[in-house]
Amino acid sequence: MPHTTGVRKRKVAVLGATGPVGQRFISLLAGHPWFELAALTTSERNVGKRYADAVHWLGGPDVPEAAADMRLESTRADLDVEICFSALPPDAATEWESSLAKTGHHVFSNDKTHRMDDDVPLIIAEVNPEHANALEFQRRNRGWKGSIVTNGNCTAITLALAVAPLHRAFGIERLMVTTMQSLSGAGYPGVPSLDALDNVVPYIGGEEEKVETETQKFLGTWDGARFAPATFEISASCNRVMVRDGHTESVSVSLRGRPSVAAVIDAMSAFRGRPQELRLPTAPERPVVVRAERDRPQPARDRDTGAGMSVVVGRIREDPVLGVKFTALGHNTIRGAAGASVLNAELLAAEGCLGA
Amino acid sequence: MPHTTGVRKRKVAVLGATGPVGQRFISLLAGHPWFELAALTTSERNVGKRYADAVHWLGGPDVPEAAADMRLESTRADLDVEICFSALPPDAATEWESSLAKTGHHVFSNDKTHRMDDDVPLIIAEVNPEHANALEFQRRNRGWKGSIVTNGNCTAITLALAVAPLHRAFGIERLMVTTMQSLSGAGYPGVPSLDALDNVVPYIGGEEEKVETETQKFLGTWDGARFAPATFEISASCNRVMVRDGHTESVSVSLRGRPSVAAVIDAMSAFRGRPQELRLPTAPERPVVVRAERDRPQPARDRDTGAGMSVVVGRIREDPVLGVKFTALGHNTIRGAAGASVLNAELLAAEGCLGA
Amino acid sequence: MPHTTGVRKRKVAVLGATGPVGQRFISLLAGHPWFELAALTTSERNVGKRYADAVHWLGGPDVPEAAADMRLESTRADLDVEICFSALPPDAATEWESSLAKTGHHVFSNDKTHRMDDDVPLIIAEVNPEHANALEFQRRNRGWKGSIVTNGNCTAITLALAVAPLHRAFGIERLMVTTMQSLSGAGYPGVPSLDALDNVVPYIGGEEEKVETETQKFLGTWDGARFAPATFEISASCNRVMVRDGHTESVSVSLRGRPSVAAVIDAMSAFRGRPQELRLPTAPERPVVVRAERDRPQPARDRDTGAGMSVVVGRIREDPVLGVKFTALGHNTIRGAAGASVLNAELLAAEGCLGA
């Protein structure tokens, strides 16, 4: 029963602790049964400040007590922690994540830098936990004592988790997705309000490529030396809308054997993964929640399902072109970012991949 | 030169004059060079009131002077006008539009009731003006002195106008569209603010069916006795977002001969129609405006292009699944509703289809 | 220790259970340690339906389990409950609240109908709990077995709670307030999104009068036969803004003796009431939370302070005209409505005013 409190908590750092994803890490790790917040890192200008003084906290009136009085540090290779949860921006991620892995840290990263590396797993704990098998190769290949596990783009995670049951049950041939993404996905200060109000911005830099390639990697296989992506055709169109949290995705999919809508609903509803088996602390009861109402999911109402760790799917119906279509919703800073990392760390800890 | 001011203006009525589409009719017809506002109709409880007193005017500080002091009337078959612009709700449209056509009125309707009738043309003036040839058959068939012309669902108009150049130049095989539609499309009071704020509603009743069937009718042909729809496959997914005006549509399309992106851009940019040839008063210079910026069109910035009568297209790029994808934007209450009707009336007047 | 679980829970009804305030009652009462949801009432067209099927639930993905399967009933005088929490609209409140009180029910009402009655207390549990002394007079006067206690307009509650410490410590001479009120205060469907988006509506019907008169009653006294309102001058200007929950109030006040800003901060920070002494289940630790940041309180960040039961005050500073000014924020459907009623019921239960 790996979810019970063990003898000791592992010390963890949050790298890049002041941005929206860093803040979600703080919220998820304050009071975590297995992990103990031991270091918060930040860019130079904030080093030395109390966390509560430096952060523009977005998650409610007050910073959690466990973090409020911690002093912000620089990111450095000799952080005295076992696990690093990285919300670093790309430049800092490139500079620090491999250094930290080299010196024995287990890095769980939200950054894109290493996601598509041949020996770095991109993991959704319920979808492709077996990709963690690449870590042994990674350590040997790179001469690292630690490791890097990435968790993918927020939009790709929501999509891959929603379609994983279908790929497993039937096999995906073609997939098209149009997204309506939230403002928090752009960080803080992020999208200027004059661009967001009464508007849709039909472009998010680099997003469509990430969704297309990462979804294929999530649903692909590890062959012992590299990742082989799933080979279905995929097209993504990404839009920004005036929503605080939660990415809504309009998905159409062509499946092998042309299963009925009922069969698709069954496959999604029945889906469970290793985190549910292991009863990991951050695992939602159901990773994919199917709703029957004709006008759901909606971000304002459904994004906190499963404490933000469930992807909510609705409007599953026939698609005259590809076969089946539906709407999926995922909380982008929880299931799509910090929560995904924490769940990955729990999974690897429970599976014994992080040492004793 | 049909656009010059002729000997006389035709008297027109706006049916259902107080809703958002009725209001757009008022704005477009106040000061129109060919048409003269002669009657405004409404539901019973407002009959007899000054228009400015009865309407919750949404289009700026004040009702246009041409309409402010007009008295609201009941809709009735003997209205003393030649042309009726109908923004009636379905029940009233069913009750009155054919009665008015029977008694010699030319009805230009925004309602869905007659759109898919076998002998009622569904016209976008630039796309399928030749469908007006059905009117002679319609009169004979129904024993009407007048006629009904419909102009389609706002989302379908935007879509059909954007893809018409491609269907004409190449032929559409398959088409997929996901929409992000504005609040004004739901009328007034329409969407409650508690449902709109910080939210996306992934459902609009009946909308997807309309978009799928009407687009095929717009791009189909009149065979002398009935309309034959275009036969490409089409799938629509419709969403409501927090935008005042302007429907944004993410479109993917498979075209015969797999034309290049450049060829698609050329076909769209070069597109002109009969309204442009005839220089109709409400015709935009370019019915489809192609923008090169990577983050356009956006409703807040582009919806008033061509005084709201142009559809704006951007992000034309390759689609890994269907071939080509892009974003289209149309002003739903102007190009997608009242403006489309007025342009249709101008077209038929200029072509001599409405009598001398 | 009245907050411990006693021998039995009191059975309670929510009257008008489907609107936003009714929904908050459900959320607060599901799992309440002293009260047990025993009846939910509604208007005729929903009678007999499952609560979860009839309600447009706004508080998250799902209706609380305790209420989801309950059947909606008509409001009627012989409801088998001790306490009725009323979120009835004015007409129904006028019809039913006194009937229910007559037949022995203790009615805690959010409606305005009886608020200004001479023998009906208008109570904020921390501000004027002694107004409950009027209940004995009320019963005798009206020949009721039960009672009615009202809790005031949401804007007035927030204001009165914020200034109560100042009235107590110094005495208010003059008070001016301009409000920026949330959409949920208008109910559902409430404010049309076309009126709310990119807008401020500087008018809320009847609100300014309520704020002015109710604040004076809250801060007034019970003389044994009637309520004598506080006699300071008060002026309210009420606006609707695009916020889901939380009324923000810009307050200026003239106090006897011209206390310093520091003295005002001290008085507010130190304020506690009877609910805090009694540790009532719904009582926040601090009824008034003073924040030092220069840009707080903000509804998006602070409205859930104290589980929505604290009023948050910030920007306490000198006012060149009246002496002191500040910004106050209260959660309008919790502290300003359902939560206020529940706290009043807890108070009266704990004080022994509701029978054994």
Add this chain to the structure above:
Amino acid sequence: MPHTTGVRKRKVAVLGATGPVGQRFISLLAGHPWFELAALTTSERNVGKRYADAVHWLGGPDVPEAAADMRLESTRADLDVEICFSALPPDAATEWESSLAKTGHHVFSNDKTHRMDDDVPLIIAEVNPEHANALEFQRRNRGWKGSIVTNGNCTAITLALAVAPLHRAFGIERLMVTTMQSLSGAGYPGVPSLDALDNVVPYIGGEEEKVETETQKFLGTWDGARFAPATFEISASCNRVMVRDGHTESVSVSLRGRPSVAAVIDAMSAFRGRPQELRLPTAPERPVVVRAERDRPQPARDRDTGAGMSVVVGRIREDPVLGVKFTALGHNTIRGAAGASVLNAELLAAEGCLGA
């Protein structure tokens, strides 16, 4: 008739042309009958670029043709123009505005740097045109060939214009204002959307002081050597709300002689100024428009009144504390900024203060 097109147009520059206020200057000056856009200046990184390429244009689909192809320049003292419209940020304004005035330019500035200087007039063309008499003193005093005229903070302009008729007719004793200000007032990128959505921010740095001091200067007098501010008491509380353009202000005022509400309405409605007498090109027909509806003015509906140059006032009613209260609305980037500057330049040109 100074508003007719004269022999020649004066060449003008817009300083700081890419921000929201700079953009409004471009819109107002493209096609202006008296002024010709001859130079656009910007910060270093954009120098040399086409204006249309460098600007994030917010005012519609396209930059006006008159400016689109102009090359951006550095601000410098020898600009070959007569008039400089300054939308410079404070640092650049401090550096350049007096240099430009020294070398003979007439600078009309939106910046705060010189607003409260003893010899720099702060002018609303309808309110205090006689303050331009200070310019002769200014030139002598500073040894300048040109001049600086400032036009005040956007919130202060709206307030001062709304109350000027009351100060003139009755005399103001005390004034209190709470504002709900738009996002465009914070520039671009300005307010992050995560702070704006579903929120009110009750703080705008420096704003309250500006409103208080500038309003007194506007309504004060020039004594030949310095400006004597009006001496009424004034208190401002400033808030940011989710509105694109238009500042809404809730105003209470104590007037000498306690005039009736009807007298206040009359004074405001009858108010006209020198720009109306002179029929200046940018002058609205009525500087203050009084509306009788109980729920107006609203920014979404009324901000474009008088092409954005009218202040709209509504809800004029008794205030139990100060005497009279009302709501005022002004378009912050037109009447509150660029339009105010342009109108001031027109006024001074028409009055012969800018040379032949």
